[in-house]
Amino acid sequence: MTTILIASHNAGKIADFKALFQSYDIKVESLMDYPELPDVEETGTTFAENALLKARTIAKEAGRITLADDSGLVVPSLNGEPGIYSARYAGVHGDDAANNAKLLERMAGMTGADRRAFFVSVIAVYDPATGDDLVAEGKVRGLILDEAQGEGGFGYDPLFYYPELKQSFGELTLDEKNKVSHRQEALKVLMNQFPDWMKGRKQS
Numbered sequence: 715m716t717t718i719l720i721a722s723h724n725a726g727k728i729a730d731f732k733a734l735f736q737s738y739d740i741k742v743e744s745l746m747d748y749p750e751l752p753d754v755e756e757t758g759t760t761f762a763e764n765a766l767l768k769a770r771t772i773a774k775e776a777g778r779i780t781l782a783d784d785s786g787l788v789v790p791s792l793n794g795e796p797g798i799y800s801a802r803y804a805g806v807h808g809d810d811a812a813n814n815a816k817l818l819e820r821m822a823g824m825t826g827a828d829r830r831a832f833f834v835s836v837i838a839v840y841d842p843a844t845g846d847d848l849v850a851e852g853k854v855r856g857l858i859l860d861e862a863q864g865e866g867g868f869g870y871d872p873l874f875y876y877p878e879l880k881q882s883f884g885e886l887t888l889d890e891k892n893k894v895s896h897r898q899e900a901l902k903v904l905m906n907q908f909p910d911w912m913k914g915r916k917q918s
């Protein structure tokens with residue numbers, strides 16, 4: 715079975731990818747399995763720049779084709795916040811509770827269309843042997859709730875209401891989320907091009 719290295723430390727994101735890659739019969743490893751690999755500083759100004767930066771840096775360190783996801787929540791009525799700063803919105807990287815609390819605070823008093831939001835995922839793969847890369851994007855639209863609903867998922871999932879299923883992402887099972895999420899869309903677009911991209915590459 716093929717194994718792919720995901721350049722991420724985010725347990726929720728890795729769980730999404732483990733489930734998503736099952737349908738491609740690909741096994742997933744992550745930075746959790748490689749504690750010696752560095753943490754990549756996200757210095758880019760777009761999701762795509764950061765996804766490529768993470769994929770390229772880890773691929774060169776590990777000497778293997780590597781995939782990275784840079785993702786976040788975009789709220790147009792907040793001029794795009796939290797955007798590429800989603801993971802460190804409230805100041806401490808990965809503090810989901812604080813990030814969600816800050817989002818609710820910033821949206822206090824907003825109603826109706828002002829509560830529209832979307833998740834974005836940009837996925838990049840990089841081949842250290844050739845310097846070739848592949849990038850794809852996915853999006854999913856919803857509304858930001860007034861309070862958390864559901865215990866599932868990670869990050870902003872409990873605040874993200876998905877009208878088509880009349881539930882928040884926090885109330886969905888992993889498989890339900892993985893049928894509609896920004897991440898599955900980006901991965902689908904990417905994997906459609908992957909077989910051609912992989913041709914002629916040697917990978918153990």
Ligand SMILES: O=c1nc[nH]c2c1ncn2[C@H]1C[C@H](O)[C@@H](COP(=O)(O)OP(=O)(O)OP(=O)(O)O)O1
Nearest residue numbers: 722723724783784785786787800801868869870871
């Ligand atoms: O499906 C999602 N459901 C809920 N929240 C989500 C989702 N997808 C991204 N998000 C939020 C979480 C985090 O606050 C930020 C991602 O930031 P991002 O830099 O891509 O990931 P990260 O720093 O947590 O891990 P890493 O860079 O090691 O992959 O957006």
Ligand SMILES: [Mg+2]
Nearest residue numbers: 724756784801
């Ligand atoms: Mg990150």
